[in-house]
Amino acid sequence: MLADGAVSNLMAGSDSLVDLHSAVVERARAGDTRAFERLYREHSGRVYGLCLRMTRDADVAADCTQEAFIKAWQALARFEARSSFATWLHRIAVNTVLARRRQPAAREESLDDAVGALDTELTFDSPVEEAELETAIASLPAGARDVLVLCGVYGYEHREVAGMLGIAVGTCKAQLHRARALLRERIERGVA
């Protein structure tokens, strides 16, 4: 059954959908697998999209997605309700992908941390074919690709991405700078 507070939150007017989501999370935390399935249905697309872009392999991405949700279920008791469930879930997914790669977090190239605050958005002078862009992203080196996907596609801030990937914020900025340059170059060359 729903917790008192969660149910009451359903009445919170414009925030009712957010509160409803919180109620579902609470039910899942209490062991309700049906509630957890709802969370899976709601979040699996974004988690899979993230894993697919990071791994570049549909089967591996599906495995990582499945593993991430299993880990999330096992760790739900430690999830703090005041934080974003989606961000928490994405962090687990990123960790799962990184573990699959069996690469130490410190492998990142040592690039200049003094790149400065970069705009995480990347726009193109003329529209690019979606598939072409995805292929160009997939062609990037892993470190640059991870940062580009998390910052550029999923909109996370450098601080969040650095935390997810276990790298310094400066490294994150440098990787994004590198990724953007490589991406522009490859799209212009028609690498896709």
Added chain:
Amino acid sequence: MNSSGDRVGSLRELPQSITPPRDLWPGIAQAIAAPRDRARSTTRVLGSLAASLALVAVGILLGRGMQPAAVSQPALVQSSPAYLQAALRANPRFARTRDELRREAAERLLAMSPAARAKVTASMVTLQRSLVEIESAIGRQPANALLQDLLVDTYQEEMRVLATVAGNRQEL
């Protein structure tokens, strides 16, 4: 990866969500079922107690104004959303079973200690309040599927509670 043919002007225009090639839930459900089954053996007793408590409240509520002849038209049905009332009317077996469970639960309530009855009453009030709040939310968002799911879940929970208190373990 994505061959929709759409053209985008920025990374942010790329779809964040991509449908997995297969439904991953069966594998997840299988993986998470075993540990939960073990835990359930511990929590089942507590769950039954909570259910019992909630059900006693049903009995209290019923006992408060229960007229034997009026049992066939429970107050809950009268306050249910139109679509649910229609569903219940279309399924007389469901309504009949619920009525029977309510009667049996009310009898069991009478045999409980005052303390247990009070606890069950409090729990059942919470359950009833949940139903009212969810129905109210549905009134504002009639098309919200999640709310409708919650409502159905809560009614199912009520039936489980009724079955537990009535001593009938049959799942509906």
